Amino acid sequence: MTLVEISLAAPDAAADSAFLAQTTDLVNRVYADAEKGIWRAGAERTSPDELAGIVRAGELAIARLDGHLVGTVRVRRLDSGEGEFGMLVAGADHRGTGLGRRLVDFAEGWARGQGLATMQLELLVPREWTHPVKDFLREWYTRIGYRPVRTASLADDFPGLAPLLATPCDFVIYHKPLSG
Numbered sequence: 001m002t003l004v005e006i007s008l009a010a011p012d013a014a015a016d017s018a019f020l021a022q023t024t025d026l027v028n029r030v031y032a033d034a035e036k037g038i039w040r041a042g043a044e045r046t047s048p049d050e051l052a053g054i055v056r057a058g059e060l061a062i063a064r065l066d067g068h069l070v071g072t073v074r075v076r077r078l079d080s081g082e083g084e085f086g087m088l089v090a091g092a093d094h095r096g097t098g099l100g101r102r103l104v105d106f107a108e109g110w111a112r113g114q115g116l117a118t119m120q121l122e123l124l125v126p127r128e129w130t131h132p133v134k135d136f137l138r139e140w141y142t143r144i145g146y147r148p149v150r151t152a153s154l155a156d157d158f159p160g161l162a163p164l165l166a167t168p169c170d171f172v173i174y175h176k177p178l179s180g
């Protein structure tokens with residue numbers, strides 16, 4: 001994967017509608033597949049408008065392979081003081097090549113660079129059944145040092161999303177101490 005380059009998108013890319021459309025398409029395609037059974041038909045992970053705000057805030061990192069968009073990760077500092085990553089996406093043709101790991105390393109490096117001591121992520125999981133993708137993620141995140149710190153109900157914390165759910169879901173919040 002030596003040709004993969006990961007960097008924060010420049011805030012002025014928020015005005016680049018082709019870039020926003022391409023990135024929205026990648027994120028929505030990957031999540032539609034990864035979160036099958038969780039959302040009702042038509043629910044999408046993001047939109048060009050939402051991404052524009054994230055890019056403008058300097059929070060969207062982009063992975064490119066030979067100049068082509070292959071992955072994303074959103075990084076931000078929470079009001080509670082932790083770093084958080086989300087919108088972690090590797091294009092389907094680039095899975096299992098270490099891209100996901102490099103995106104997480106990038107996010108953790110970013111948080112360390114901001115002087116943050118803890119990294120957070122949220123894993124959305126069905127309450128009543130085991131989702132194979134989420135199970136893989138739980139195992140992987142545990143392997144790379146993340147531990148669950150609390151569980152919250154999606155419908156309680158984000159009531160606006162509740163009607164879009166196809167099944168009751170919780171999100172499990174994981175933390176990892178950042179050292180070095």
Ligand SMILES: CC(C)(COP(=O)(O)OP(=O)(O)OC[C@H]1O[C@@H](n2cnc3c(N)ncnc32)[C@H](O)[C@@H]1OP(=O)(O)O)[C@@H](O)C(=O)NCCC(=O)NCCS
Pocket residue numbers: 030031034087088089090091094095096097098099100101102122123124133137140143144
């Ligand atoms: C999560 C995601 C970004 C990982 O991308 P990836 O490029 O496949 O990641 P990697 O190649 O770095 O592999 C991640 C881990 O899974 C392991 N792995 C990859 N493919 C595997 C396979 N076929 N079988 C078993 N393990 C596998 C790797 O060894 C690695 O573990 P390690 O870090 O302990 O070595 C990707 O699966 C994805 O886009 N998923 C859909 C979106 C999503 O659910 N995002 C997370 C929301 S919380």
